[in-house]
Each structure stands twice: as structure tokens, then as C-alpha cells.
Amino acid sequence: MIRMENVHKxxxxxxxxxxxxxxxxxxxxxxIIGGSGTGKSVALKCVLGLIKPDSGKIYVDGKDAADxxxxxxxxxxxxxxxxxxxxxxxxxxxxxxxxxxxxxxLKRPVDEARAIAIEKLRRVGLKPDVADRLPAELSGxxxxxxxxxxxxxxxPEIIFxxxxxTGLDPIMAGVINELIREIVTEMGATxxxxxxxxxxxxxxxxxxxMLHGGVIQWTGPVAQMDDSGDxxxxxxxxxxxEGPIEAVR
Amino acid sequence: MNPLDLLARLGRLVMSVMASFxxxxxxxxxxASHILRPPYYPRELGIALLxxxxxxxxxxxxxAIFTGGALALQIYAGGARFNAEAVVPQxxxxxxVRELGPVLVGLMIAARVTSSIAAEIATMKVTEQIDxxxxxxxxxxxxxxxxxxLAALITVPMLVGIGDIIGIMGGYTVAVQxxxxxAAAYLQNTVDFLETRDVVSSLVKGAVFGVIAAVMGxxxxxxxxxxxxxxxxATKGSVEAAAVLILxxxxxxxxxxxxx
Ligand SMILES: Nc1ncnc2c1ncn2[C@@H]1O[C@H](COP(=O)(O)OP(=O)(O)OP(=O)(O)O)[C@@H](O)[C@H]1O
Ligand SMILES: [Mg+2]
Numbered sequence: 001m002i003r004m005e006n007v008h009k010x011x012x013x014x015x016x017x018x019x020x021x022x023x024x025x026x027x028x029x030x031x032i033i034g035g036s037g038t039g040k041s042v043a044l045k046c047v048l049g050l051i052k053p054d055s056g057k058i059y060v061d062g063k064d065a066a067d068x069x070x071x072x073x074x075x076x077x078x079x080x081x082x083x084x085x086x087x088x089x090x091x092x093x094x095x096x097x098x099x100x101x102x103x104x105x106l107k108r109p110v111d112e113a114r115a116i117a118i119e120k121l122r123r124v125g126l127k128p129d130v131a132d133r134l135p136a137e138l139s140g141x142x143x144x145x146x147x148x149x150x151x152x153x154x155x156p157e158i159i160f161x162x163x164x165x166t167g168l169d170p171i172m173a174g175v176i177n178e179l180i181r182e183i184v185t186e187m188g189a190t191x192x193x194x195x196x197x198x199x200x201x202x203x204x205x206x207x208x209x210m211l212h213g214g215v216i217q218w219t220g221p222v223a224q225m226d227d228s229g230d231x232x233x234x235x236x237x238x239x240x241x242e243g244p245i246e247a248v249r
Numbered sequence: 250m251n252p253l254d255l256l257a258r259l260g261r262l263v264m265s266v267m268a269s270f271x272x273x274x275x276x277x278x279x280x281a282s283h284i285l286r287p288p289y290y291p292r293e294l295g296i297a298l299l300x301x302x303x304x305x306x307x308x309x310x311x312x313a314i315f316t317g318g319a320l321a322l323q324i325y326a327g328g329a330r331f332n333a334e335a336v337v338p339q340x341x342x343x344x345x346v347r348e349l350g351p352v353l354v355g356l357m358i359a360a361r362v363t364s365s366i367a368a369e370i371a372t373m374k375v376t377e378q379i380d381x382x383x384x385x386x387x388x389x390x391x392x393x394x395x396x397x398x399l400a401a402l403i404t405v406p407m408l409v410g411i412g413d414i415i416g417i418m419g420g421y422t423v424a425v426q427x428x429x430x431x432a433a434a435y436l437q438n439t440v441d442f443l444e445t446r447d448v449v450s451s452l453v454k455g456a457v458f459g460v461i462a463a464v465m466g467x468x469x470x471x472x473x474x475x476x477x478x479x480x481x482x483a484t485k486g487s488v489e490a491a492a493v494l495i496l497x498x499x500x501x502x503x504x505x506x507x508x509x
């Protein structure tokens with residue numbers, strides 16, 4: 001279980017998170033929605049310790065994420081798909097996917113690691129022949145899926161997906177939505193997903209949280225999303241230009 | 250401007266220079282501690298040895314051979330003014346081994362290696378690859394910095410040694426071909442004149458300059474700003490800093506080896 005309590009983060013005078021509080025129960029899928037630049041990616045990075053919050057607490061299974069004794073063991077429980085893919089461009093695709101399996105505490109024999117990588121690539125809809133290519137030789141959507149394969153390769157308990165379906169065609173987006181759902185229901189993983197795609201929200205979420213103005217504006221089960229009565233959430237999910245959220249023009 | 254204001258500015262400048270110096274020192278110590286502690290990444294070290302050592306050989310060789318040749322011509326022409334043309338072998342040897350070999354190789358490494366390390370790591374930082382490394386339980390200092398610094402520590406002294414020899418050979422070729430020196434006597438003079446201390450100082454300088462070059466590349470890369478501009482700034486800053494520090498370290502090391 002992940003709990004963020006009153007987390008604040010500013011970059012200079014750009015105050016991004018201003019008291020974000022969110023709870024993600026174990027084995028559930030939470031989707032974070034919110035306008036571009038509201039700090040969704042920053043929030044995920046705070047949980048992983050990639051960005052240090054200015055104040056507030058983050059707990060993972062009741063333990064303070066800021067002072068985990070063994071950082072490697074802590075991070076080994078997580079998988080993360082970065083918004084930009086963040087593939088290692090000097091390594092071929094399969095070594096990207098199997099990165100964790102080729103070194104450190106989860107190290108396996110090379111053949112086995114490669115076989116797992118190819119299997120994960122298949123699960124995200126990529127053929128084995130991409131395995132030996134370099135990331136720069138793939139299309140944007142393919143890179144995204146390699147990033148996804150890398151995030152799930154070591155079968156982590158907690159997985160963060162930062163915009164998993166952006167840049168994918170609708171059919172592939174459907175495949176990825178199903179995959180994320182499977183990972184949560186079959187493997188019992190805890191997932192936090194950021195997306196702008198409302199179809200995706202309905203397909204993956206148990207719970208939805210909307211980030212606006214540096215705080216969680218609304219949170220609840222996905223079934224209650226349509227009749228929440230929250231004007232911010234309504235404007236967002238229906239994509240209206242008029243409403244309490246200012247659309248700068 | 251008000252003199253107090255000037256003083257305050259000067260104070261701030263000194264403070265910021267001291268602070269950067271402290272940060273670089275801590276970074277270097279951190280890199281050293283990662284070199285010593287497992288896990289080790291032999292594959293990364295192999296790639297770094299190849300990039301920093303082997304692939305620098307052509308540029309080091311060319312720099313050294315032209316410098317040695319030019320040095321022989323200069324010393325011959327300069328020496329002729331007071332009938333001291335005969336010192337060419339000795340001065341070429343001492344000039345190459347003590348000063349020009351290490352400094353020129355150091356500067357070439359700053360140009361070739363520091364810039365590429367800084368640009369590569371800065372690009373990784375900007376595209377979140379460093380963050381990705383961390384989430385994959387791999388320490389960026391251990392995976393990126395340690396192999397590069399270790400590889401520079403091992404290979405740059407070798408490059409300096411090779412540069413010294415090629416530089417002397419450049420001087421030898423010019424002296425024997427164009428200036429009428431006797432080949433065997435030239436080599437004998439060179440060997441007789443050089444002391445162990447000259448050679449040791451050359452290699453020690455090489456090791457220090459190599460570490461400076463690699464550390465500055467990694468430091469600026471890891472602390473790069475955002476975007477393409479951040480990568481550009483990191484690369485430029487790393488080469489400037491490495492070159493200036495190499496020249497300053499050369500001055501200090503020359504003092505340590507030869508003024509006592
Ligand atoms: N490392 C950083 N340094 C400075 N500012 C940053 C940094 N990371 C993020 N920001 C700023 O924080 C704000 C939130 O960024 P973030 O990437 O979290 O947005 P987001 O909600 O994920 O948006 P999007 O949906 O477009 O991805 C932005 O204004 C951004 O400029
Ligand atoms: Mg984002």
C-alpha cells in the first residue's frame with residue numbers, strides 16, 4: 001500500500017504539489033488524471049525518491065519511503081514506465097527489457113534473461129525480431145511498449161505507468177489496457193497509472209484520482225466518476241473548454 | 250559602484266568557487282568509493298577502456314609526433330644562437346617527458362573524452378535514463394562514473410607514456426633526417442639524459458590528468474540542466490573545467506616533483 005500525506009514540491013517559484021494526499025490500496029489499480037503540467041509525473045517520481053519532496057510524508061507498506069535502509073531492495077519492488085520511455089539508447093532492445101535480470105540481485109543466466117525479454121516483448125505486441133535492434137531504430141509507439149516491457153520484466157509488486165497508451169494506435173492501446181488490467185488482477189500487483197485517455201481510465205482503473213492545483217481535487221471508485229458532482233472532474237472527463245479549470249488561450 | 254557592494258560580490262564569487270570545489274571533491278570521493286565497492290560492471294569498464302584508451306591512440310600519436318618534430322626544429326634553431334645545437338636530444342627528451350607529453354595528452358583527452366562523457370551522461374539525464382537506472386536498482390555513480398574514472402586512471406598514464414615515446418621519435422626523425430644528427434648517438438643521448446624521476450613524474454601526471462578529465466565529464470553530465478541547451482552547457486563547462494584544472498594540476502605537480 002502506498003500513502004502520500006500532504007506532499008509539497010516546488011521548483012523555484014513554480015509550486016507544483018501543494019499538499020497532495022493520496023492512498024493506493026495494495027493490489028488495486030489507481031489512475032491519476034489531471035491537466036498537463038499539474039505534477040502527475042512529479043508525484044510518481046516523489047514516491048520513487050527520484051525527486052525529494054519539500055515536505056510531507058510518503059509511506060510504502062507503512063514504512064517511510066524517505067529512509068528505507070536498503071535502497072536497492074526497496075526499488076526492486078517497483079517497476080516504472082517513464083513518460084518519455086527513457087530507454088538506454090546504447091543497449092539493444094532485449095537488454096533494455098532484461099536490464100534488471102542481467103545484473104544485481106535478480107541476475108539470471110543470459111539465455112534465460114533473453115527468453116524472458118522476448119516473452120515480455122510479445123506481451124506488449126512486439127515481435128521477437130525487434131529484440132536485437134537499438135531503441136533509436138523503433139517508432140515512438142514501439143519505444144513506449146519496450147519501456148512497458150522493461151517495467152514489467154522482473155514482475156514487480158508495484159508498477160507505475162506514466163502515460164502508457166499515448167502515441168499508440170487504438171487497437172494497441174486496447175491491448176496495453178488489457179495487459180495492465182491483467183497484471184493487477186492476475187499477478188496481484190499494485191498499479192498507479194497516469195493517463196489522459198478516458199477510455200483507458202475506464203478500462204484500467206479501480207480508483208481514480210484527479211490532481212488539480214497541487215492537490216487531489218477528487219478521488220473515488222471509477223464507477224462514481226460520472227456522477228461525482230465535482231465541476232472540475234466533470235469538465236475534465238468531458239473535455240469541455242468552459243468550466244472552473246481555466247484553459248489559457 | 251559602492252565598494253561594499255563590490256566586496257559583497259567578490260565574497261559571493263569566492264564562496265561559490267569554494268562551494269563548487271567542495272562539490273567536485275565530494276563527487277570524486279564518491280566515485281572512488283564506488284570503484285572500490287561491489288557490484289562491479291566489467292562490461293562497462295571494458296567499453297570505457299576501449300573508448301578512453303584504445304580509441305584515443307591515433308589522436309595522441311599524431312599530437313605527439315608533430316610536437317616532437319617541431320620541438321627539435323625549435324631547439325636546433327634557438328640553440329644555434331649560442332652554439333648549443335647539440336642539446337637537441339636532451340631537451341626534446343626532457344621537454345616531451347616532463348611537460349609536453351602529459352599536458353598535450355591531458356588536453357587531448359579533455360577535448361576527446363571529457364566532452365563525449367559529459368554529452369553522453371547529460372543526454373541520459375535529460376531523457377530520464379539516469380532516473381530509469383535508479384529505478385532499476387542500478388546506482389548511476391557505479392554504473393556510469395566508476396568505470397569511466399577507473400578506465401581513465403588506467404589508460405591515460407599509458408597514453409602519456411606512448412605519447413612521450415612517439416614525441417621523442419618525432420624529434421629523432423627530424424633531427425636525423427633534416428638536421429644531420431647521428432642516429433645511434435641521438436638515442437644514446439636521450440636514454441642517458443632521462444632520469445627515473447622524469448618518467449615517474451610523466452606517468453603520475455598522466456594518472457592525475459586522466460582522473461580530472463573523466464571526473465569533470467561525469468560531474469558536468471550528472472549535473473546537466475534540462476533540454477538540448479543543458480547538454481550543450483554541460484559539455485562546454487566540462488571541457489573548460491577539465492582543461493583549466495589539468496593545467497593547474499600540472500603546475501602543482503611540476504612544483505612537487507622538480508622544485509625540491
Ligand atoms: N526536474 C524539474 N525541474 C524543474 N521543473 C520541473 C521538473 N520536473 C517537472 N517540473 C515542472 O513541474 C511541473 C509538473 O511537471 P509534470 O511533469 O509532473 O507534469 P505532468 O502532470 O506529468 O504533465 P503531463 O501530463 O504533460 O505529462 C511542470 O510545470 C514542470 O515544468
Ligand atoms: Mg507527465
